[in-house]
Amino acid sequence: MFIPGKIIAIFTFPGIIVHEFAHMIFCKIRKVAVFEVCYFQFDNPQGFVKHERTDNFTTTFLISMGPFLVNTLLCLLICIPAYLPVKFFEIDHLFSYFLVWLGVSIGMHAIPSDEDATNIFEQAKVSVKHFNILAIVSFPIIGLIYLFNALRMIWADLFYGIIIGLGIPSLLFG
Amino acid sequence: MRYKKCEICGKRAEQNKMVIVENTLYCIECFEKEFEEKELLNGKKVIRELDPTVCSNCNHDNGGEELPKLSIYPICLECKKVIDKQVFPDWVKAFIAGTIAIIIIGFIWNLRFFKAYEHIHTANTNYVNGNYENASRLMSLAVIEVPEVEDIKAMAGFFKGIDLLVKDSCTEALFLFEKYKQAIPADVNLKSFIIQARAGSFFDKKNYKGFLDASNQYLALDSTQAQSWAGVASAYSCLYAETKNEEYKTQTYTCLAKAMSLDSTSKQMKEYMNLIEYRIYSKQIIRREQFKKQFPTGWSKI
Numbered sequence: 001m002f003i004p005g006k007i008i009a010i011f012t013f014p015g016i017i018v019h020e021f022a023h024m025i026f027c028k029i030r031k032v033a034v035f036e037v038c039y040f041q042f043d044n045p046q047g048f049v050k051h052e053r054t055d056n057f058t059t060t061f062l063i064s065m066g067p068f069l070v071n072t073l074l075c076l077l078i079c080i081p082a083y084l085p086v087k088f089f090e091i092d093h094l095f096s097y098f099l100v101w102l103g104v105s106i107g108m109h110a111i112p113s114d115e116d117a118t119n120i121f122e123q124a125k126v127s128v129k130h131f132n133i134l135a136i137v138s139f140p141i142i143g144l145i146y147l148f149n150a151l152r153m154i155w156a157d158l159f160y161g162i163i164i165g166l167g168i169p170s171l172l173f174g
Numbered sequence: 175m176r177y178k179k180c181e182i183c184g185k186r187a188e189q190n191k192m193v194i195v196e197n198t199l200y201c202i203e204c205f206e207k208e209f210e211e212k213e214l215l216n217g218k219k220v221i222r223e224l225d226p227t228v229c230s231n232c233n234h235d236n237g238g239e240e241l242p243k244l245s246i247y248p249i250c251l252e253c254k255k256v257i258d259k260q261v262f263p264d265w266v267k268a269f270i271a272g273t274i275a276i277i278i279i280g281f282i283w284n285l286r287f288f289k290a291y292e293h294i295h296t297a298n299t300n301y302v303n304g305n306y307e308n309a310s311r312l313m314s315l316a317v318i319e320v321p322e323v324e325d326i327k328a329m330a331g332f333f334k335g336i337d338l339l340v341k342d343s344c345t346e347a348l349f350l351f352e353k354y355k356q357a358i359p360a361d362v363n364l365k366s367f368i369i370q371a372r373a374g375s376f377f378d379k380k381n382y383k384g385f386l387d388a389s390n391q392y393l394a395l396d397s398t399q400a401q402s403w404a405g406v407a408s409a410y411s412c413l414y415a416e417t418k419n420e421e422y423k424t425q426t427y428t429c430l431a432k433a434m435s436l437d438s439t440s441k442q443m444k445e446y447m448n449l450i451e452y453r454i455y456s457k458q459i460i461r462r463e464q465f466k467k468q469f470p471t472g473w474s475k476i
Contacts, residue, residue, distance in 0.1 A: 031245060052245050089287060
């Protein structure tokens with residue numbers, strides 16, 4: 001089913017905000033100057049972070065992959081408390097469903113964008129010549145990011161959010 | 175604003191308008207003239223000079239005083255405030271704080287479910303290990319945490335029933351099994367426990383015909399266990415003790431022989447068979463605990 005990106009953005013806006021926040025926070029951690037941030041907008045892209053260029057591959061990798069770490073972790077932390085009442089004890093409660101919506105919305109936006117992948121790719125090409133292990137490892141990751149983003153049209157992002165938010169708790173709690 | 179001397183033409187120029195190429199300082203004019211073809215810069219280290227007294231964002235000249243830096247860029251306080259506010263605005267701070275608060279509230283709000291889950295998990299482990307008293311106690315604690323879940327109530331009732339059954343309080347156990355039998359999952363094999371409880375309950379009420387019927391039902395469920403045959407033997411022995419009918423005595427020994435052919439070595443079976451033999455010999459029907467108390471090392475014909 002095709003649903004315009006703007007509609008998805010409205011329903012999953014917390015994920016977009018957290019995604020950009022993750023980029024921004026990794027810029028701060030790696031002491032990279034941030035010049036402009038848009039945490040949410042209806043236009044494409046729905047958010048962005050403009051920051052100083054860096055030649056340090058680890059820094060680029062962390063800034064680009066930041067949302068993957070932060071969104072995934074938050075998705076899990078938000079959904080775990082809701083999983084037990086909803087799935088294990090089968091108790092319907094509005095707050096639990098709110099947590100599931102919030103967690104899955106955040107999880108849906110965990111995967112870095114194609115632009116993030118391109119940023120890593122451009123620097124990985126240089127860093128790999130210096131036998132940077134992280135750069136070598138990053139190539140398959142970049143491939144997966146491109147693949148995942150291509151699969152967004154068949155709701156790969158929603159499935160990811162559900163797998164993290166509900167699948168992992170189901171493995172933990174049965 | 176600071177000025178530096180171009181190492182090529184010797185002219186003084188604004189520091190912000192100078193470039194270092196391989197440790198040589200160029201003014202913009204000399205740089206553009208020298209490197210008109212961009213390929214000439216290939217492999218060379220090029221650094222744009224930054225005047226630490228001029229704001230990189232708004233070009234505010236701070237005189238001779240150096241400005242604080244954003245990364246490597248000198249930024250005036252006004253611009254820093256604007257950028258800080260723009261890159262991390264109050265509403266985003268509130269949103270992130272709110273999200274963290276929701277996570278904490280989520281865990282606190284649902285803490286009782288975590289506690290209940292832990293009790294259920296430990297109760298199940300205890301049940302599997304045969305510690306029925308603990309299993310029952312923990313499942314009851316889970317019910318206190320999630321009183322609205324009927325399935326957990328039923329499982330607590332079931333565990334309590336098993337605990338009572340093991341302690342020979344069969345009538346109470348039967349009451350609990352009957353009460354919760356609709357809600358207890360099929361895989362716990364409740365039917366066999368109900369038959370066992372019924373048999374025990376008939377024994378308690380001295381209804382030995384009923385005891386025999388229930389024991390035979392249990393045997394029909396599983397005739398591969400020594401316990402099943404011993405149960406029928408016990409029922410016949412009770413009937414013999416009550417009626418002195420030799421037919422019951424014969425049936426008792428037939429069933430005992432079957433039971434012994436399946437298990438004649440386990441402590442539990444040895445004790446049970448010893449009790450039955452005592453019953454046949456003395457024609458007295460006493461409970462297992464009473465028998466153990468009376469004959470702590472077992473009974474034997476003198």
